[in-house]
Amino acid sequence: MPSDPSPATAVETAAVETIGLTKRFGDRLAVDRVDLTVPSGSVYGLLGHNGAGKTTLIRMLLGLTASSSGEIRLLGLPVPGRRAEALARVGALVEEPRFHPHLTGRENLRIVADVRGPDTRTRIAPALERVGLGRRADDRVGSYSLGMRQRLGVARALLADPKLLILDEPSNGLDPAGIVEFRQLIRSLAHDEGRTVFLSSHQLSEVEKVCDSAAIIDRGRVLEHGTIDELAGGRAQALTIGCEDRGAALAALTGFVRRVECAEGLLRVTVDGDARTAAAALNARLVAAGVDVWHLQLERATLEQRFLNITSTVGAAA
Amino acid sequence: MTLTVARRMVASEILKLRKRPSTMAWALVFGAASMVVYYAYFALEHASDPAHHGPAGGVMGFARGLQGLAILVWPLAAAMIGTEAGAGDIAAGVFRDLAATGRPRLALFLARIPAALAVTAGCLLVGFTVAVVASFTLADGSPTPAVGMIAAGAGWVLLADGIVCVIAVGLGSLTGSRAITLTALIGWELVVSPQLLYASSLGAARQALLDGALVRIEPRPIPHGTPHLSTSIGMVVLVMTLWPLVIAALGAWRTATRDA
Numbered sequence: 001m002p003s004d005p006s007p008a009t010a011v012e013t014a015a016v017e018t019i020g021l022t023k024r025f026g027d028r029l030a031v032d033r034v035d036l037t038v039p040s041g042s043v044y045g046l047l048g049h050n051g052a053g054k055t056t057l058i059r060m061l062l063g064l065t066a067s068s069s070g071e072i073r074l075l076g077l078p079v080p081g082r083r084a085e086a087l088a089r090v091g092a093l094v095e096e097p098r099f100h101p102h103l104t105g106r107e108n109l110r111i112v113a114d115v116r117g118p119d120t121r122t123r124i125a126p127a128l129e130r131v132g133l134g135r136r137a138d139d140r141v142g143s144y145s146l147g148m149r150q151r152l153g154v155a156r157a158l159l160a161d162p163k164l165l166i167l168d169e170p171s172n173g174l175d176p177a178g179i180v181e182f183r184q185l186i187r188s189l190a191h192d193e194g195r196t197v198f199l200s201s202h203q204l205s206e207v208e209k210v211c212d213s214a215a216i217i218d219r220g221r222v223l224e225h226g227t228i229d230e231l232a233g234g235r236a237q238a239l240t241i242g243c244e245d246r247g248a249a250l251a252a253l254t255g256f257v258r259r260v261e262c263a264e265g266l267l268r269v270t271v272d273g274d275a276r277t278a279a280a281a282l283n284a285r286l287v288a289a290g291v292d293v294w295h296l297q298l299e300r301a302t303l304e305q306r307f308l309n310i311t312s313t314v315g316a317a318a
Numbered sequence: 319m320t321l322t323v324a325r326r327m328v329a330s331e332i333l334k335l336r337k338r339p340s341t342m343a344w345a346l347v348f349g350a351a352s353m354v355v356y357y358a359y360f361a362l363e364h365a366s367d368p369a370h371h372g373p374a375g376g377v378m379g380f381a382r383g384l385q386g387l388a389i390l391v392w393p394l395a396a397a398m399i400g401t402e403a404g405a406g407d408i409a410a411g412v413f414r415d416l417a418a419t420g421r422p423r424l425a426l427f428l429a430r431i432p433a434a435l436a437v438t439a440g441c442l443l444v445g446f447t448v449a450v451v452a453s454f455t456l457a458d459g460s461p462t463p464a465v466g467m468i469a470a471g472a473g474w475v476l477l478a479d480g481i482v483c484v485i486a487v488g489l490g491s492l493t494g495s496r497a498i499t500l501t502a503l504i505g506w507e508l509v510v511s512p513q514l515l516y517a518s519s520l521g522a523a524r525q526a527l528l529d530g531a532l533v534r535i536e537p538r539p540i541p542h543g544t545p546h547l548s549t550s551i552g553m554v555v556l557v558m559t560l561w562p563l564v565i566a567a568l569g570a571w572r573t574a575t576r577d578a
Binding site (some may be wrong): 059063083094096099102110116117 | 320322323326327329330333334337338339406410411412414415416417418419420421422426577578
């Protein structure tokens with residue numbers, strides 16, 4: 001990575017990089033030596049309980065609060081050294097979106113657009129349309145629901161034409177339909193338009209459904225990070241098999257796998273190695289034994305199981 | 319930062335202020351409605367007993383109006399507008415979103431001052447127009463103010479209330495609270511400052527008070543209760559520069575360093 005890249009070359013580098021990032025509030029350690037690398041063009045989740053340090057981390061990234069120690073690079077640019085340059089292409093939604101309630105949605109966006117730069121006003125209308133607020137843009141924000149304010153917050157973040165979007169609990173206040181739309185929007189921003197989305201959430205399902213990779217944070221420390229598959233448990237070691245003649249199947253598999261048991265009309269098979277690798281061999285063995293297989297599925301731990309496992313381990317150790 | 323960006327930032331600040339109904343309503347009550355009430359009262363008094371009460375208008379009415387309201391009531395309008403400009407973003411929770419744009423916080427602060435001054439000047443212009451119109455229409459044969467006197471009066475009013483406005487922007491930015499800022503400013507303006515000005519035991523130290531400096535350069539001094547200190551013009555300039563400068567600097571410092 002170039003030591004001092006221009007914003008143009010920064011596209012190729014990690015969108016967010018922190019090294020030993022730490023924040024103390026008096027004696028309390030809110031963020032503890034966090035090393036994070038968010039690849040460009042991906043959706044990256046920061047997953048943690050309420051109070052885990054997610055918002056503090058995001059506030060440090062945006063220069064809203066100073067770090068106690070450590071380094072930050074956004075789009076390859078050091079923060080706070082070249083903060084203005086970096087944040088010019090960063091859109092952010094931090095905590096509950098706040099606006100001047102006496103102004104309309106459009107006027108609130110105009111205020112931020114005017115602070116950002118002379119060309120930004122042209123992005124107001126497209127941003128409002130994109131989040132579905134085009135028809136309510138000239139109503140006072142005081143009359144908006146929380147979900148509408150959340151959408152307006154996303155529109156405000158899009159004004160920067162951002163290479164990097166930093167969203168703190170972005171689906172708070174959205175109704176189920178809004179959440180689905182929002183997930184589509186996030187994935188489209190990253191995968192169709194090549195933007196990087198860094199979002200924090202305490203909702204495991206949201207991170208699992210939207211993000212490519214994630215970090216699990218608890219008590220200010222990043223405990224694990226990786227792709228969602230890796231975090232959810234990596235290799236599956238079990239699979240379920242549905243077949244007509246379970247007796248013949250049991251006979252064929254006994255001794256070939258670590259364990260096999262009947263459950264809810266299916267066979268649950270545990271193997272010693274990677275279940276994905278074993279699946280084809282198991283299927284071949286069953287077919288050779290004359291068993292017709294109509295269902296074969298890898299069993300993987302969910303992110304929720306993994307998350308609770310990791311964070312409860314830390315809680316018990318503390 | 320280009321001039322276009324600076325101009326637009328100021329325009330946005332003006333938008334925030336002029337579309338805030340409570341602030342604008344109170345500013346117009348203090349800045350304009352008070353003037354109407356003031357002249358209406360003196361006009362009725364004169365009409366009921368012309369032998370003992372002079373006309374509400376004319377030169378004396380004009381000067382009395384400016385002294386009575388420009389230094390007592392209009393600063394409240396300036397303070398309300400300045401406070402809203404200084405503390406509005408923080409109180410609304412919007413400051414962090416502006417800070418997250420990467421625009422230097424000093425620029426965010428500096429945009430507030432011309433915006434607040436422009437809105438204050440607009441409000442006071444309405445009140446000043448009332449004063450001028452009243453001084454002619456209610457003169458009842460007495461001499462009316464000359465153009466020079468009207469211009470000097472306008473300049474003095476803008477200077478006096480502009481300084482209060484800048485102080486309010488600075489203090490609002492420093493505290494981040496409308497309530498604290500307004501309480502402090504009104505308490506100082508209506509209670510503490512007059513008490514100190516009358517405290518002859520303070521001697522020459524009173525020359526450091528802003529109200530004393532403003533009274534010293536009134537365009538048409540007429541007898542009234544406020545002590546007239548023999549402050550040098552140099553000292554007046556110094557006082558009128560340092561008060562807004564120091565408080566604005568504190569506001570700028572807090573804007574630049576506060577956790578958003």
